[in-house]
Amino acid sequence: MNFPVLSVITFTPMVAAVLILLLPAQRKNEARAVALAAATFALILSLWAYFNYDQAAAGYQFVEKYTWLNLGQLNISLHFGVDGISMPLVLLTGVVMFTGVLISWGDDHPHVMAGIQDRPREFFAFLFVLASGVFGVFVSLDLFMLFFFYEIAVFPMYLLIVIWGWIVTREYAAMKLTLYLFIGSVVSLVGVLVMYWVAGQNTGVYTFDMLQMEKAGFSQTFQDIWFLPVFLGFAVLGGIWPFHNWSPDGHVAAPTAVSMFHAGVLMKLGAFAALRVGIMLLPQGAQTWSWLIMMFAAIAVVYGAYIAFVQTDFKYMVGFSSVSHMGLVMLGFSTLNRDGLLGSGVQMFSHGVMTALFFAVVGMIYDRAHTREIPELGGINKIMPFATIGFIIGGLVSMGMPGFSGFVAEFPIFMGVWGTQWLVAVIASISIVITAAYIMRNIRQVFFGELPQKFEGHLTDITILDKVAIVVLCLFMIVIGLFPNFMVPLVQTGVDNILRLLGGA
Amino acid sequence: MFTPTVFASILPEILILVIALLVLVVEPFWKEEKRRNVGWLVAGSLLLAMVISFLFGQPGEPTATLGGMVRFDWLGFFFKQLFMFAAAVTALLLMENEKVGRRGEAYLLMLASLIGMNLMASAGDLVMLYLAIETTSIPLYVLAGFMLADEKSTEAGFKYLLFGAMTSAVMLYGFSLLFGFTGTTDIYQLIGKLQPGIATFGVLALILVGIGFKVSVVPFHFWAPDVYEGAPTPVAGFLSTASKAAGFAVLIRLFFVAFPDFAPSWTLALAILSAVTMTVGNLLALPQTNIKRLLAFSSISHAGYALIGAVALSQLGAASVVFYLAAYILTNLLAFGIVMAFSRVTGLEDLKDYSGMSRRSPWLALMMLAAFLSLAGMPPFGGFVAKVFVFAAGIQAGYVWLVVIGILNSIVGVYYYLNALKYVYLFRMPEQDEENHPVPLTRPYVIALAVLAIGVILIGTVFAPWFSWSDAAALNLF
Numbered sequence: 001m002n003f004p005v006l007s008v009i010t011f012t013p014m015v016a017a018v019l020i021l022l023l024p025a026q027r028k029n030e031a032r033a034v035a036l037a038a039a040t041f042a043l044i045l046s047l048w049a050y051f052n053y054d055q056a057a058a059g060y061q062f063v064e065k066y067t068w069l070n071l072g073q074l075n076i077s078l079h080f081g082v083d084g085i086s087m088p089l090v091l092l093t094g095v096v097m098f099t100g101v102l103i104s105w106g107d108d109h110p111h112v113m114a115g116i117q118d119r120p121r122e123f124f125a126f127l128f129v130l131a132s133g134v135f136g137v138f139v140s141l142d143l144f145m146l147f148f149f150y151e152i153a154v155f156p157m158y159l160l161i162v163i164w165g166w167i168v169t170r171e172y173a174a175m176k177l178t179l180y181l182f183i184g185s186v187v188s189l190v191g192v193l194v195m196y197w198v199a200g201q202n203t204g205v206y207t208f209d210m211l212q213m214e215k216a217g218f219s220q221t222f223q224d225i226w227f228l229p230v231f232l233g234f235a236v237l238g239g240i241w242p243f244h245n246w247s248p249d250g251h252v253a254a255p256t257a258v259s260m261f262h263a264g265v266l267m268k269l270g271a272f273a274a275l276r277v278g279i280m281l282l283p284q285g286a287q288t289w290s291w292l293i294m295m296f297a298a299i300a301v302v303y304g305a306y307i308a309f310v311q312t313d314f315k316y317m318v319g320f321s322s323v324s325h326m327g328l329v330m331l332g333f334s335t336l337n338r339d340g341l342l343g344s345g346v347q348m349f350s351h352g353v354m355t356a357l358f359f360a361v362v363g364m365i366y367d368r369a370h371t372r373e374i375p376e377l378g379g380i381n382k383i384m385p386f387a388t389i390g391f392i393i394g395g396l397v398s399m400g401m402p403g404f405s406g407f408v409a410e411f412p413i414f415m416g417v418w419g420t421q422w423l424v425a426v427i428a429s430i431s432i433v434i435t436a437a438y439i440m441r442n443i444r445q446v447f448f449g450e451l452p453q454k455f456e457g458h459l460t461d462i463t464i465l466d467k468v469a470i471v472v473l474c475l476f477m478i479v480i481g482l483f484p485n486f487m488v489p490l491v492q493t494g495v496d497n498i499l500r501l502l503g504g505a
Numbered sequence: 506m507f508t509p510t511v512f513a514s515i516l517p518e519i520l521i522l523v524i525a526l527l528v529l530v531v532e533p534f535w536k537e538e539k540r541r542n543v544g545w546l547v548a549g550s551l552l553l554a555m556v557i558s559f560l561f562g563q564p565g566e567p568t569a570t571l572g573g574m575v576r577f578d579w580l581g582f583f584f585k586q587l588f589m590f591a592a593a594v595t596a597l598l599l600m601e602n603e604k605v606g607r608r609g610e611a612y613l614l615m616l617a618s619l620i621g622m623n624l625m626a627s628a629g630d631l632v633m634l635y636l637a638i639e640t641t642s643i644p645l646y647v648l649a650g651f652m653l654a655d656e657k658s659t660e661a662g663f664k665y666l667l668f669g670a671m672t673s674a675v676m677l678y679g680f681s682l683l684f685g686f687t688g689t690t691d692i693y694q695l696i697g698k699l700q701p702g703i704a705t706f707g708v709l710a711l712i713l714v715g716i717g718f719k720v721s722v723v724p725f726h727f728w729a730p731d732v733y734e735g736a737p738t739p740v741a742g743f744l745s746t747a748s749k750a751a752g753f754a755v756l757i758r759l760f761f762v763a764f765p766d767f768a769p770s771w772t773l774a775l776a777i778l779s780a781v782t783m784t785v786g787n788l789l790a791l792p793q794t795n796i797k798r799l800l801a802f803s804s805i806s807h808a809g810y811a812l813i814g815a816v817a818l819s820q821l822g823a824a825s826v827v828f829y830l831a832a833y834i835l836t837n838l839l840a841f842g843i844v845m846a847f848s849r850v851t852g853l854e855d856l857k858d859y860s861g862m863s864r865r866s867p868w869l870a871l872m873m874l875a876a877f878l879s880l881a882g883m884p885p886f887g888g889f890v891a892k893v894f895v896f897a898a899g900i901q902a903g904y905v906w907l908v909v910i911g912i913l914n915s916i917v918g919v920y921y922y923l924n925a926l927k928y929v930y931l932f933r934m935p936e937q938d939e940e941n942h943p944v945p946l947t948r949p950y951v952i953a954l955a956v957l958a959i960g961v962i963l964i965g966t967v968f969a970p971w972f973s974w975s976d977a978a979a980l981n982l983f
Contacts, residue, residue, distance in 0.1 A: 025867055069969040071976055073821060074897075122863070122930075144893070148884045155883045158923055159874075163930050171931070175923065182919050186912040189893070193900045193908075 005049050006062050006080040009090065010135040010149075012042045013097070013128035020125045028120045032105055035124040039098045042131075046094035053087050058493035060141065060211075068145070073200060075207035079141040084494025085275070086138045088349040088487055089268055093138065095476060096264040096356045097131050099469035100257035103360050116164060116255065123164055127257065130156040134265050137273060143192055144208040146273065147185075153269060154181045154237075157250070157262065164255040173246075173253035180246035184236030184270075188277070191230035195281065198222060213281055214501060220284050227285025231278030231293070237270025239326040240293075241300035248319030256363025259315070263322045264356035268348045271329050275344075275498075279333060283502045286336060294334035294417075298424050300327030305431040309438040314365070314372040314446065317438060318358045321398065324431055325351045331428060332413040336502055338495055340416025345491035347409035350397060350480065354406065357394040357473040361387045364462050365446070369455060374442060379451030383459045388447045390470035395439040397477045400432055405480035408488065514570040514577035514627070516562035517585045518620050520554035525616040532609030540607045544600030544949065547612045551593040555586055567981050573691045574633040576758075578981040581627030583827060583974055584754045587834055588626070591747040592619045594838050597953040598739040598845055604652050605737045611651060614644035615743065622747055626754040631680045631690040634755065638676075638719070641751060642669050645744060649736040661735025668718060668728040676715025682708045695763040709764065709771050713778075716759075719752030720808045723782040730789075733801035738848065741797060742841030745804040746834040753808075753830055757815055757823055761982040768818055776816045776907050783809030783914040790921050794856050796844055799925065800837070803880060806914060807833055813911055814895045817902035823979035825894035828972050832879070832887030832964050839957040840876040843869060846950045851942075856925055860932035864939035869946065870929050872958045879961050881922040882915050887964035894972070 016038030020031045053061055060081035069076040082090060104116045104123065116123045129152060136149025161174035199216035200206035207213070218226075232240065239247040247267070251259050279286040286293075304324030311317040329351070332344030364387050365380060366372050381388040397406035410432075417425040462470075480487050512519075524547060532543055567578035575581075592615060599615070600606045621640030628634040646669060650662015684690050686708070687698035699705050717725040733741040764771060786806030793799040811833070814826035846869060847862070848854050863870035879886030892915065899908040934942065946954070964971050 021871065069972060071969075071973055073901075074894075074972075119863075122867070147893075148889070151884045151889060155878060155881075159926070159930060162927055171927065175920070178923060179916065179920065183916055186915065189896070190900070190905070190908060190912060193893075193897050194905070196897070197901050 004064050005045055006082065006090075006139045007064055007078075009042055009045050009049070009094070010080070010132060010139060012038055012045070013131040013135070017125040017128040017132070020121055020128070023121060025119070025121055031121040031124055032101070035101045035128065036105075038128065039094075039101045042135075043094040043098040046091045049082070050087055050091045053082070053490065055084075055489055055493055058496065059083060063141075073206040075209070076144045077142050077209060078145055079209055080139040081141050082139055083497060084490045084492060085345050085498075086272065086494070087490060088345065089138045089272060089352075090135065092268065092349050092352040093131065093134050093265050095353060095472065096260055099356060099360065099472055100127070100260050102465040102469040103260065103363065104255070104257040105463070105465050116257070118164065123160070126156040126159050127261065130160070130261065134261075134269055137269050141210050142208045143196070143210050143213065143277065146210075146277070147189065147192060150185060150269065150273060153266065154178070154185065157181070157254075157258070157266070160258045161250065161254045164258070165253040169249065170253045173249040177246040177250035180243065181237050184233045184243070186233075187229050188233030188273075191226045191233065192277065194226060195230070210276070210281065216281075218282060218284075223282045223285030224288045227278060227282045227289050228292075230282065231274050231286070231289070234270050234274035234277060235330065237266060238274055238330065239267050239270070239300070239323050240330055241296050241303060241323070241327065244300060244304070244323045247323060248316055251319035251322065251359070252313065252315045256359060256367075259359040259363070260356040263319070263359060264352040267322065267326050268352055271326065271333070271344075271348060275333060279336070280498060280501050287502070290334045290336055293330060294421065294424055297327045297330035297334055298428050300324065301331060301428045301431045302434075305434040305438075309434050312374050314374055314377070314442070315359070315362050317374070317442065318355065318362055321358070321435065321438075322351070322355050324435065325355070325398070328410060328413055328428070331417055331424075335413075335416040335420050337416050337419055338499060339412040339419065341495045341498055342488065342491055343409050343411065343413030343416060345494060346405070346480070346487055347413060349487065350405035350409040350477065353473050353476050354394050354397045357390055357470065357477075358398075360466070360469060360473070361391045361394070364466055368459050374445055376452065377446045378449035379447075379455075380459075381447045382451055383455075384462050386467050386470060387462055390474055391447065392443060393474045393477060395443060397481070398439055399436045403478075403481045405477045408480055408484045510568060510577065511570045513562045514564070514568070514575050517554060517558045517589060518623050520557060521551070521589070521616055521620050521623070524550045524554065525613055528609055528612055528616070537607065540609060541600045543609050543612050544596045544606060547596040547616065548593040551589050551596065555589050555593075559586070569629050569693065573693070574630045575624070575627050576629035576693075577627070578978075579974070580754070580758065580827075580978040580981045581623075583978040584626035584750065585623045587750060587831055588619055588622045588747045591743065591750075591834050591838060592616070594842070594953050594957065595739050595743045595747075597949040598742065598842055599737075600949045601845070601849055601947055602737055602739055604655075605739070611648065614648050618642075618644040618648070619747075622751040625751040626758075628755075628758075629692055631683065631692065634692070634759070635673075635677060635680060638673060638715070638755070641748065642673065645740070645748060648740045649732055649744070651737055651740065655735075657735035658737065659735075661732040664728050665732045665736075668725075672715050672718035672725060675711050679708050679711030679715070682711070692759060692763050696766065699764075699766070701767065705767065706770060709767065710774075712759070713771075713774070716752055716756045717778070720749050720756065721805050722778050722808050722812070723785045723805065726782070726786070726805045729805055730798045730801040733804075734795060734797045738797065738841060738845045741801075742838050742845075745800070745841070746837045749804065749808060750830040750834055753811060753815070753826060757826055757982060760815070761818065761823060765818070772816050772818050775812055776904060779809045779812035779816060780907060780910045781809075782806065782812065783911060787914045787917040787921075791917065793921075796854055796856055796859070796925070799856070799921065800840055800844070803918070803922075804837060806918065807837075807880070809914070810892060810895055810911055813899040813904070813907055816904055816907060817898040819898060819902055820976070820979050820983055821894075821901060822898040823982050824972065824976040825891070825898045827975035827978050828968075829891040829895050831971060831975065832891040832961070835957055835960045835964060836876055836879040836886070836888055839872060839954065839961055840880065842950065842954050842957060843873045843876060846946055846954065847944060850944045856928050857932075859925070859928040861934040861937075861939040861942075862929045862944070864933070865942050866944035866946070869944055869954075872954055873929055874926060875958050875961055877922040877926055879965065881919045885962060885965045887961050890965050890968045
């Protein structure tokens with residue numbers, strides 16, 4: 001494999017961002033076209049990589065390694081590679097990036113404020129810098145580079161929310177989000193640097209290469225002390241309770257494409273980094289503290305679902321449902337067994353696509369109806385049948401209905417939890433009922449029901465680009481639901497590797 | 506006595522002197538309107554001087570020349586290149602300053618100060634060191650108060666002079682006591698000649714006062730905000746970058762070479778100074794509404810971050826300080842350059858005046874984004890890598906508490922840097938007619954800012970060569 005597919009995927013958005021910035025500010029459509037071209041290119045490449053990943057060989061593939069700094073006790077390399085856990089996430093990023101650009105294109109109808117009309121050049125440039133950071137984290141096998149890309153993925157959020165966000169809360173939400181994430185990441189940074197020096201002392205090899213650090217032989221005490229800061233620092237971005245507070249505020253304030261990116265991909269970034277650095281490098285620490293993570297996650301699952309249930313703001317509802325579903329990912333991590341980890345791996349992809357779809361639909365409705373209050377909406381089905389179908393499919397995924405990706409993901413998680421703590425499984429399963437309740441209620445209230453008088457004649461249907469985005473997102477949820485083989489064996493290979501590190505099977 | 510090595514060891518200074526003489530000869534013959542072209546002359550020839558000294562003035566094994574007065578090593582060499590780069594950029598920025606840039610004396614004073622800085626970085630003897638510090642400072646006092654008609658500028662010049670004279674007298678007292686105790690002024694002979702005791706620590710404290718003033722460490726920072734605000738902006742930029750870095754060059758050379766025996770005491774003192782400096786600088790930056798004062802407090806806090814590397818007292822620590830300073834010089838010059846470019850057109854310096862800037866001049870706004878995010882320590886800009894290396898050195902040396910304080914401070918930093926960017930990107934001008942108020946950039950600005958912005962990104966992404974040089978420089982200390 002000579003073609004450096006991973007670095008091309010990672011740097012495509014970055015290059016596109018620079019190209020877009022070089023265009024004159026008035027050429028809005030050209031900026032959008034470049035963005036769409038780059039996103040399509042990245043999606044095709046990630047699909048190509050996904051189907052060319054050799055599941056029989058497993059392990060890290062498409063590996064590229066370039067020495068970046070090699071000096072005395074500092075060894076940093078640009079070391080890329082994907083395994084069964086990160087490959088689906090790379091694909092997820094490609095999908096969300098592609099659909100995000102479609103959604104942001106804009107609609108020139110007088111009653112519609114859809115898409116990005118104000119400074120699209122800067123919008124796409126910042127969004128793509130963020131996308132580059134996200135790809136970089138998923139493919140990095142070097143801890144320094146992982147951190148580097150992680151921070152690149154965090155700071156554009158501030159600008160994207162504060163400039164193009166919902167005018168009411170954007171300043172507050174953007175700063176809150178950035179500070180939460182930055183605090184989380186720097187707490188992890190301290191842990192990462194301590195791990196670096198201790199690993200060097202233990203093995204005599206000073207390197208940020210995670211494949212080397214896996215063999216560092218950290219003592220039990222060391223792992224017990226440093227697991228929590230490292231894991232929780234990253235998990236803040238994964239929306240773990242009790243540090244989830246930034247996330248619904250951030251989702252709601254962000255413009256549609258950024259909400260999609262944020263809930264769909266960025267929260268996976270946190271969960272992924274917590275898994276990769278926290279659990280895989282400090283496995284014994286993970287075993288010590290798994291009860292605490294399980295408790296946090298179980299609370300997030302039920303509490304998030306309950307708060308989502310009582311929301312009247314459509315977007316807040318979706319935001320809290322994200323907290324609940326990401327809680328399931330963390331719950332799967334905390335089991336540290338095959339079923340739980342497998343479910344989490346699939347859930348990260350499934351939830352990413354599902355929540356991106358939710359936010360896309362919410363954004364389409366808000367752009368046209370100019371309200372997100374659930375009681376004020378109704379009868380959307382008559383005007384946007386396509387969006388309705390999309391939301392219903394997303395809702396079925398969210399409820400864990402068999403035949404959709406949500407079932408494939410959530411079933412193993414609950415199996416895994418049952419195997420370790422049956423009581424937690426029982427408590428967490430309450431969330432399924434609550435989720436079903438609020439999804440059903442919303443479908444009835446928002447999409448069916450009476451169309452309020454004030455919307456008569458004002459609402460327009462979604463654009464063709466929006467429809468394409470919905471189709472793409474739904475496609476993945478249905479394919480995984482009907483053909484679990486599309487993803488499950490792949491994730492399985494990644495899980496095997498984690499179990500090896502955990503010392504089990 | 507005047508061998509090629511001796512010549513090479515002071516080659517940059519000789520070249521700067523030649524440039525200064527050239528300015529002195531040429532400038533009076535140019536008409537008033539053309540005098541700003543001295544800036545082109547100075548910047549171009551400084552660049553040439555950098556190339557020449559890079560080709561012919563590279564040090565080999567560290568040697569002492571001119572009777573031990575000058576050390577010829579990579580540490581000095583790397584800093585000299587940095588200072589000359591900073592001076593070249595400052596010359597470009599000076600050109601566009603109406604009140605200062607049309608007078609040849611400004612360039613001449615800057616060059617004189619530059620010679621002083623170069624010697625600060627390479628001085629191997631206390632006498633030379635003191636002379637170098639004064640050669641650096643006195644022209645800067647004049648430059649800070651250069652705009653005689655402007656009350657704030659005069660005040661800045663006087664304040665800087667009073668503080669500078671005071672602290673340098675204290676430091677000189679420390680130097681003379683040091684000579685009294687050891688019988689030598691050669692920095693490289695001092696080691697082992699001092700007895701531990703209260704008197705020695707007193708001497709170290711006196712010297713720290715002088716250096717602390719140059720790098721504006723709390724509690725010797727009081728001059729910085731007023732001087733930065735009052736002085737002509739290019740001068741403030743020069744003060745906050747090159748002058749500060751020169752102070753650090755002295756700090757690491759003197760303390761790493763001469764006093765490693767007393768390390769636990771002065772590294773602890775430095776650690777406390779570092780913690781206080783970061784915290785005070787950042788907390789005072791929070792309420793600022795004037796962008797130059799904001800940058801002044803932020804530059805105080807950056808001195809605190811860089812000190813973490815010095816506290817570590819290891820090769821990695823020294824290398825990370827040098828690297829931090831390189832990244833910081835580029836970043837802060839960029840920030841000051843943007844402030845200059847903006848206030849030249851608008852005449853305004855408050856944060857609220859930056860409202861709508863991204864619509865008035867998207868490129869200037871992007872460069873400001875780069876500068877401020879780099880100051881905040883975000884990749885892919887230089888500030889991120891520099892901070893990580895400094896923190897890594899701190900943790901390696903066991904100063905986890907200091908790194909934690911540094912990290913808490915960078916969170917505060919993120920808050921106010923992003924807050925400033927909010928004005929640039931979110932808020933709008935009162936009439937929302939940004940199209941009618943563009944911020945045109947003249948050629949010197951375009952060149953200077955583009956070079957700096959590219960530099961900030963390069964040092965943050967392709968950091969291996971820069972760090973290798975920093976490491977080679979640090980190697981000379983051990």
